[in-house]
Amino acid sequence: xxxxxxxxxxxxxxxxxxxxxxxxxxxxxxxxxxxxxxxxxxxxxxxxxxxxxxxxxxxxxxxxxxxxxxxxxxxxxx
Amino acid sequence: xxxxxxxxxxxxxxxxxxxxxxxxxxxxxxxxxxxxxxxxxxxxxxxxxxxxxxxxxxxxxxxxxxxxxxxxxxxxxxxxxxxxxxxxxxxxxxxxxxxxxxxxxxxxxxxxxxxxxxxxxxxxxxxxxxxxxxxxxxxxxxxxxxxxxxxxxxxxxxxxxxxxxxxxxxxxxxxxxxxxxxxxxxxxxxxxxxxxxxxxxxxxxxxxxxxxxx
Numbered sequence: 001x002x003x004x005x006x007x008x009x010x011x012x013x014x015x016x017x018x019x020x021x022x023x024x025x026x027x028x029x030x031x032x033x034x035x036x037x038x039x040x041x042x043x044x045x046x047x048x049x050x051x052x053x054x055x056x057x058x059x060x061x062x063x064x065x066x067x068x069x070x071x072x073x074x075x076x077x078x
Numbered sequence: 079x080x081x082x083x084x085x086x087x088x089x090x091x092x093x094x095x096x097x098x099x100x101x102x103x104x105x106x107x108x109x110x111x112x113x114x115x116x117x118x119x120x121x122x123x124x125x126x127x128x129x130x131x132x133x134x135x136x137x138x139x140x141x142x143x144x145x146x147x148x149x150x151x152x153x154x155x156x157x158x159x160x161x162x163x164x165x166x167x168x169x170x171x172x173x174x175x176x177x178x179x180x181x182x183x184x185x186x187x188x189x190x191x192x193x194x195x196x197x198x199x200x201x202x203x204x205x206x207x208x209x210x211x212x213x214x215x216x217x218x219x220x221x222x223x224x225x226x227x228x229x230x231x232x233x234x235x236x237x238x239x240x241x242x243x244x245x246x247x248x249x250x251x252x253x254x255x256x257x258x259x260x261x262x263x264x265x266x267x268x269x270x271x272x273x274x275x276x277x278x279x280x281x282x283x284x285x286x287x288x289x290x291x292x
Contacts, residue, residue: 043142050141053141053155053158
């Protein structure tokens with residue numbers, strides 16, 4: 001009686017996989033972009049800036065003096 | 079250093095960040111009433127907090143440009159770090175003749191081009207021939223209907239990698255609504271009309287390649 005059991009088990013696995021795939025398809029939404037630029041803007045908004053950049057900047061800027069004021073700012077009192 | 083980049087440094091700016099200078103491409107005023115124009119002046123914040131503001135407002139745009147231009151997250155991270163470091167050192171040279179965004183883009187473009195040039199010299203890299211896309215059918219004028227998955231970014235990157243560096247840069251800069259065609263032209267050393275002309279071909283080249291990534 002082993003083969004039928006195996007078959008049933010295989011069928012269940014297939015159904016589970018199909019159901020999982022369907023679930024994924026339903027979750028994934030189609031999105032329409034009017035232009036290349038709109039798609040790039042969407043991509044940019046959803047592209048996070050790695051926090052490590054800020055950490056590295058803090059370390060890099062640590063020993064540096066603050067930037068000096070430009071001539072026009074000194075002149076106009078900024 | 080305690081707070082050159084004060085918290086929260088990595089907080090992304092809103093996608094509708096205020097325009098900083100120039101005229102928008104749709105004819106809107108670059109700075110709408112009530113928005114703070116970031117031209118330096120007597121009311122400017124002290125340099126370090128000003129730098130933190132600068133980072134918080136523009137790091138996403140700079141990182142995105144570097145990422146999609148260089149096509150390498152690690153290089154983009156290094157480039158973004160280096161660009162802001164240069165910006166910090168050169169803040170005193172900024173005279174408010176352009177927007178901060180344009181100024182930062184200029185540093186980024188130069189930095190990325192130098193990196194690319196060094197890489198190309200080592201790898202004998204040749205740019206894509208955008209002419210091959212001229213006669214290819216594409217959906218440039220119709221909407222892109224795509225499955226919104228985490229792979230979208232990879233598809234975009236693949237398509238961008240296939241066009242020339244010039245077209246890639248144009249598409250990325252024009253996608254930033256803070257920049258006018260004149261500003262994009264200034265950044266890429268050409269007229270606004272030339273930008274418009276090339277943009278059409280750049281869109282088409284991108285569209286053809288993007289369809290192939292499906």
